[in-house]
Amino acid sequence: MRMNANGQVTIPAELRSRFNLREGDELDVIDDGGTLRIVVSGGADSPGERLVRQMRRHRFDNPDVAGLTTDEIMALLRD
Structure with missing residues (x-):
């Protein structure tokens, strides 16, 4: 995965499908002791x-x- 000049990354389609991620979903990037984690925000739609x-x-x-x-x-x- 590569970050573009705007700081954006693309989550691979397989992972978007597996985790039921859709356009417009709110995600948070969390520093977890030197490891970045991407998590769905608590207010995500069903x-x-x-x-x-x-x-x-x-x-x-x-x-x-x-x-x-x-x-x-x-x-x-x-x-």
């Missing part, structure tokens, strides 16, 4: 909260569902 956030984001980006209520969107998803 998988269900992530799904709702993602659905809301797509709802406003997609003109086919813009203006629909949550119940109407859920009915479309169930069909």
Whole structure:
């Protein structure tokens, strides 16, 4: 893994998948006695909260569902 000029690193896809990390997750980098640890912040969303956030984001980006209520969107998803 290599750090770029902005101090950013990329967590490998295998680890993101194994630890269920998603875009927007809050992570902390902790100095643990000379070793850096990356941990999920206590306020991280549950998988269900992530799904709702993602659905809301797509709802406003997609003109086919813009203006629909949550119940109407859920009915479309169930069909």
